[in-house]
Amino acid sequence: MVKIKTKFICQECGYETPKWLGKCPSCGQWNTFVEEFYEKSSQSRILEVSTSKAQKLKEVELKNEVRVSTCIKEFDRVLGGGIVKGSLILVGGDPGIGKSTLLIQAANNISIKGHKVLYVSGEESAKQIKIRASRLGISAEDLFVLAETNIEKILSVIKDIQPQILIIDSxxxxxxxxxxSAPGSVSQVREISSMLMKIAKEREIATFIVGHVTKSGAIAGPRVLEHMVDTVLYFEGERHHTYRVLRAVKNRFGSTNEIGIFEMRDLGLVEVTNPSEMLLSGRPVNASGNVVISSIEGTRPMLIEMQALVSYTAFGMPRRIATGVDYNRVILMIAILEKKIGLQLNNMDAYVNVTGGIQIKEPAADLGIICALASSFRDVEIDSKTVVMGEVGLAGELRSISFIDKRINEASKLGFKTAIIPESNLKGLNIKTDMNIIGASNIRDVLDICLGG
Known part of the structure; x- marks a missing residue:
């Protein structure tokens, strides 16, 4: 005998309760509980006896585990070198950012190489997918499309076609x-993800899942969805700007520090092979408060423009705003400038910005923040052919940073003439370049070089 029961589930975090609550005790959100029905059998279930046996790790045989390339180098970089068979990959991003475009371009490239790809869309009909594919110049032979939302019918088609790559949108x-419950609810998302994970692992089908995001930028649905999948990718950028950033926040088969940069054009997404040149385009010349820094994203060096604006405030509490860098790090650099250099910033508003929509988390950007703030405060411009890099300690000293060779080589390729680095990084530096490499031990020496004392 089957009993129909109800429960209330938070649509933000998946917390379950037998009665409705105004505020979720788990995530703290208000009015997120939705009533859902489920069946509960009064008969006890008999546990199935598994026939699988445990193996010693050293006895597990690896077959030819060759990753499948998407022929999009930026995409492969973020995935860790390509697609792993049987992996479950979640791709999230704002509406209209280009998630479907990126995946259908990758599907076309994979199918051209002889792999079967099934593209399942619950938001577009087959004709609408064909119109978009024609605009993007996609016409691969082994690319199958299916407009369906019922998972049972989708699984039936998967068994008939037996694809190597599966894309669920969304x-x-x-x-x-x-x-x-309705599609998109916590129960539905959790159950569908479990089914897709099972078939991906059993049949070694690499599966891409497109997920919508909430207003806060998190992927809609329960957090357990991100724990179930192997890789979580976020496609970031402004809809009204052409550049997009693909970032991995979870990756069981690669690094989470790599990013891929794309440009949205009429014929789809195009890789940006030289992100440093793109990020420095439109840089003002002979303007105070601007300096170029060298950052490392995974294994890739990138030159990024750091901007700062310091202006007098008529209010008692000065404002501190940071975009692209850690707010607390900016506050720390302001305190160091006041204590060690003597800049009176206690009655000044300070705004720090990283151009291009890039988020910098490494401490090597400290010296860039210091130089940009001091340049804006003194209204003295820094030479446009100078790049700075280094971590700043609380005593104003410069600490050594990693990958110094890659950073300097990238700056040399783009025509920079001077590089200011921590003095400790000069030891063991072995590169051939015409750049003037200056080592400094503290921020006072750096500001004397950049701003002339």
């Missing part, structure tokens, strides 16, 4: 009839 539109 997880919030797919449902299973065994659950009475």
């Amino acid at each position: 997880i919030q539109t797919v449902y299973t009839p065994s659950i009475s």
Whole structure:
């Protein structure tokens, strides 16, 4: 005998309760509980006896585990070198950012190489997908499309076609009839993801899942969805700007520090092979408060423009705003400038910005923040052919940073003449360049060089 029961589930975090609550005790959000029905059998279930046996790790045989390349170098870089068979990959991003465009371009490239790809869309019909594919110049032979939202029908097609790559666009539109709740609910998303994970592992089908994001930027649905998948990718950028950044926040088969940069054009997404040149385009010349820094994203060096604006405030509490860098790090650099250099910033508003929408988390950007703030405060410009890099300690000293050779080589390629680095990094530096490499031990020496005392 089957009993129909109800429960209330938070649509933000998946917390379950037998009664409705105004505020979720787990995530703290208000009015997020939705009533959902489920079936509960009064008969006890008999546990199935598994026939699988445990193996010693050294006895596990690896077959030819060759990653499948998407022929998009920026995409492969973020994935860790390509697609791993049987992996479950979640791709999130704002509406209209280019998630579907990126995946259908990758699907076309993979199918051209002889792999079967099934593209399942719950948001577009087959004709609409064909129109978009024609605009992007996609016409591969082994690329199959399916406009369906019922997971049982989708699984039936998967068994018939037996694809190597599966794309679900999007997880919030797919449902299973065994659950009475609406598509996109916590119960539906959790159950659909579990089904897709099972078939991906059993049949070694690499599966991409497109997920919508909430207003706060997190992927909609329960957090357990991100824990279930192997890789979580975020596609970032402004809809009204052409550049997009693909970032991995979880990757069981590669680094989470790599990023891929794309440009949205009429014919789809195009890789940006030289992000440093792109990020420095439009840089003002002979303007105070601007300096170029060298940052490392994974294994890739990038030159990025750091901007600062310091202006007098008429209010009692000065404002501190940071975009692209850690706010607390900016406050720390301001305190060091006041204590060690003597800059009176206690009655000044300070704004720090990293151009290009890039987020910098490494401490090597400290020296760039210091130089940009001091340049704006004194209204003295820094030479446009100078690049700075280094971590700043609380005593104003410069600490050594990693990958110094890659950083300097990248600056040399783009025509920079001077590089200011920590003095400790000069030891063991072995590169051939015409740049003037200056080692400094503290920020006072750096400001004397950049601003002339």
